[in-house]
Amino acid sequence: MTKPLRVALLGCGTVGSQVLRLIAEQADDLTARIGRPVEVAGVAVRRPDHHPDVPAHLLTTDAQALVTREDVDLVVEVIGGIEPARTLLLAAIGAGKSVVSANKALLADDGVALHAAAAEAGVDLYYEAAVAGAIPLLRPLRESLAGDQIRRVVGIVNGTTNYILSRMAETGAGFAEALAEATDLGYAEADPTADVDGFDAAAKAAILASLAFHTPVTAADVHREGISSITATDVARAAEIGCTVKLLAICERVGNGTTDTVAVRVHPAMIPTTHPLAAVGGAFNAVFVEAEAAGQLMFYGQGAGGEPTASAVLGDLVAVARNRLAGASGQGPTGYAKLAVRPIAETPTRYHVSLDVADKPGVLATVAQEFARHEVSISTVRQDGHGDAATLVIVTHSAPDAALSATIAALRDMAAVRAVTSVLRVEGLS
Amino acid sequence: MTKPLRVALLGCGTVGSQVLRLIAEQADDLTARIGRPVEVAGVAVRRPDHHPDVPAHLLTTDAQALVTREDVDLVVEVIGGIEPARTLLLAAIGAGKSVVSANKALLADDGVALHAAAAEAGVDLYYEAAVAGAIPLLRPLRESLAGDQIRRVVGIVNGTTNYILSRMAETGAGFAEALAEATDLGYAEADPTADVDGFDAAAKAAILASLAFHTPVTAADVHREGISSITATDVARAAEIGCTVKLLAICERVGNGTTDTVAVRVHPAMIPTTHPLAAVGGAFNAVFVEAEAAGQLMFYGQGAGGEPTASAVLGDLVAVARNRLAGASGQGPTGYAKLAVRPIAETPTRYHVSLDVADKPGVLATVAQEFARHEVSISTVRQDGHGDAATLVIVTHSAPDAALSATIAALRDMAAVRAVTSVLRVEGLS
Numbered sequence: 001m002t003k004p005l006r007v008a009l010l011g012c013g014t015v016g017s018q019v020l021r022l023i024a025e026q027a028d029d030l031t032a033r034i035g036r037p038v039e040v041a042g043v044a045v046r047r048p049d050h051h052p053d054v055p056a057h058l059l060t061t062d063a064q065a066l067v068t069r070e071d072v073d074l075v076v077e078v079i080g081g082i083e084p085a086r087t088l089l090l091a092a093i094g095a096g097k098s099v100v101s102a103n104k105a106l107l108a109d110d111g112v113a114l115h116a117a118a119a120e121a122g123v124d125l126y127y128e129a130a131v132a133g134a135i136p137l138l139r140p141l142r143e144s145l146a147g148d149q150i151r152r153v154v155g156i157v158n159g160t161t162n163y164i165l166s167r168m169a170e171t172g173a174g175f176a177e178a179l180a181e182a183t184d185l186g187y188a189e190a191d192p193t194a195d196v197d198g199f200d201a202a203a204k205a206a207i208l209a210s211l212a213f214h215t216p217v218t219a220a221d222v223h224r225e226g227i228s229s230i231t232a233t234d235v236a237r238a239a240e241i242g243c244t245v246k247l248l249a250i251c252e253r254v255g256n257g258t259t260d261t262v263a264v265r266v267h268p269a270m271i272p273t274t275h276p277l278a279a280v281g282g283a284f285n286a287v288f289v290e291a292e293a294a295g296q297l298m299f300y301g302q303g304a305g306g307e308p309t310a311s312a313v314l315g316d317l318v319a320v321a322r323n324r325l326a327g328a329s330g331q332g333p334t335g336y337a338k339l340a341v342r343p344i345a346e347t348p349t350r351y352h353v354s355l356d357v358a359d360k361p362g363v364l365a366t367v368a369q370e371f372a373r374h375e376v377s378i379s380t381v382r383q384d385g386h387g388d389a390a391t392l393v394i395v396t397h398s399a400p401d402a403a404l405s406a407t408i409a410a411l412r413d414m415a416a417v418r419a420v421t422s423v424l425r426v427e428g429l430s
Numbered sequence: 431m432t433k434p435l436r437v438a439l440l441g442c443g444t445v446g447s448q449v450l451r452l453i454a455e456q457a458d459d460l461t462a463r464i465g466r467p468v469e470v471a472g473v474a475v476r477r478p479d480h481h482p483d484v485p486a487h488l489l490t491t492d493a494q495a496l497v498t499r500e501d502v503d504l505v506v507e508v509i510g511g512i513e514p515a516r517t518l519l520l521a522a523i524g525a526g527k528s529v530v531s532a533n534k535a536l537l538a539d540d541g542v543a544l545h546a547a548a549a550e551a552g553v554d555l556y557y558e559a560a561v562a563g564a565i566p567l568l569r570p571l572r573e574s575l576a577g578d579q580i581r582r583v584v585g586i587v588n589g590t591t592n593y594i595l596s597r598m599a600e601t602g603a604g605f606a607e608a609l610a611e612a613t614d615l616g617y618a619e620a621d622p623t624a625d626v627d628g629f630d631a632a633a634k635a636a637i638l639a640s641l642a643f644h645t646p647v648t649a650a651d652v653h654r655e656g657i658s659s660i661t662a663t664d665v666a667r668a669a670e671i672g673c674t675v676k677l678l679a680i681c682e683r684v685g686n687g688t689t690d691t692v693a694v695r696v697h698p699a700m701i702p703t704t705h706p707l708a709a710v711g712g713a714f715n716a717v718f719v720e721a722e723a724a725g726q727l728m729f730y731g732q733g734a735g736g737e738p739t740a741s742a743v744l745g746d747l748v749a750v751a752r753n754r755l756a757g758a759s760g761q762g763p764t765g766y767a768k769l770a771v772r773p774i775a776e777t778p779t780r781y782h783v784s785l786d787v788a789d790k791p792g793v794l795a796t797v798a799q800e801f802a803r804h805e806v807s808i809s810t811v812r813q814d815g816h817g818d819a820a821t822l823v824i825v826t827h828s829a830p831d832a833a834l835s836a837t838i839a840a841l842r843d844m845a846a847v848r849a850v851t852s853v854l855r856v857e858g859l860s
Contacts, residue, residue, distance in 0.1 A: 139574050311577065
């Protein structure tokens, strides 16, 4: 048997233990596909005594020493978080090891530096597992569509918030109640901030936008709004116009040439129930991609979980192993286009607004004038009277987000407007 | 500027002309992604005077000479059909050129020989465009899931038949009427045999199964039934049980070890309207993949057309160009598992059967006995009386296909059965 390729595993939690299982169970297939057997050289963990299933001689607490060991060819990082993952991956790359990571936060923050280090060292940096778990998404964006121009990527990339919003729609519950249920069932973590405030989705959006547009986009470039302010009223209003509320990650290329910009945002939005993303329920993820020649594509699958994520890690492991044996590095450059990132204020969006107003003549005209003053064009208005009050439900046409939010601020100050009861962006309406 | 990579294009129809357009329009991006510019070395066509848009000095009728020319690095074949494509690709491979093909018929028939020739010559053979147009499917199967075990691939991979079946469901039309409409609208070719008799889908199923199971599967191994015998009654019966009729390509791995077999079949089937594939309308394609660790994945997009297919060709072109410059070949071995192909007779399926019977006591018992005699277990029976006749609608549990078809044959001979009005397999019911 030829000399095995030796893998260092950093982290051995939900994902890492599944990576070890797949390496063992798929050993024959991996050997056939790579051309050499894969062997685990070591597993770095914080508490070796917490891992009775891993052979003791493989466990180490010294991750730094492991990633630079001469007998290690490839490093798989499933620790998560910025440090010590960042230092360890840079050390591994510096020591000439190719790297597979599932670390969305790190890639979204420091992808540029890591890619530069990998290019300089002539090693691979693959991270399919960092976005949408097992769904093959980064490889299609980087490779399958490499001769096409991607215009738009829109996805549901966070299962926790999708579960909460699905339950709110099904039961009429408010956010707090649905979150409590998600926490009880283990769909939300004890501290749900990363999920419900959109940090997790924003990191994934940054990675998707970077690859789709060949432009460095970090999490800080992503306009981010979470779902904690979504009310039962918002969800009910959405249903009234044939929509459902989803937390979307939206990456767009705006313009059509070298002065193109990219706009990247994460926020809840109403989408029509007929939209394919509307049917994506519970903890599943789905991502729509629109490319100039390929047209519309959709990718759907499990966005999280130990096994699906480990599957994505193993796919990358085979690729970097093959590249290593061939003496080549794969996939190629990512950041060469360097398009400017357009702020949310200038990005065209559409709003759905619901107002409680006094039911007297002229209110609609006054409200409509406020939209006109901000150069926001109205698509539809519905007015329902009840006693001396009325509800106005307005859907706008597309306008710069700053104009829309300025309109809302002005409406809140109008004497005729008793309350702004719901404001949400709308996506996917024709 | 560094020395360009030179591409020979074989065929310049709907797809080929879009390939030329993308190579020109995406020139800067291609250069950035590959590391060198891409240049068209020549375009082989039958009638140069039919291609006024292509620079005359590039056109040639001597494809054989073109593919072996020293100044050609890569060959893109979009002629289709077995010959002369087969001879040309083998010549190109023999001359050391990497090859990108969109030719499903050829890959389904001769994939083994072509892969062997490519491996021997140390060149690449990529053909993402051969299955499901622009949908990135072969690369995910070969690469993203390379460390996982794929259990099942189920897809709608032929847009023409999907359009016809969708129209039959929407309008209640029969097959002939819906086909005539598809022909009028250009969705079906003048000779629709390849589509409606399932040859096109069978070729794609063979390619999918080969890659999913690392086992040589040719079109001849695929059990194939088309849609020309589907009646308005079949479609109506499907609707009665909450199903819709789709032409499915189904690739399954049966068993759980080295004695596993693969079963590959193309036939119409009833699927529940709640199944994600049921919503795939018109000329779109979608493919479900179930893998051991990754779970369920779905890929959706345009399955045909010049632009989407050209997008897939360009993605492959970038990959083989990068591999060539790195001195490596990509993707790796495909046929090493060599699992046996299980014939349809032994493959477990489920049937929906609709019978006109005499409405007298004991008929249901007699019919049920016939199923039992063939060891076919019944899942549900519905009996509707009308006058002296009755309709029996039976859905079976899973049984070997041979037992199911033998049961149907026996039913046709029973005195109590006036007519077998509809027989269709059922997929995706729990």
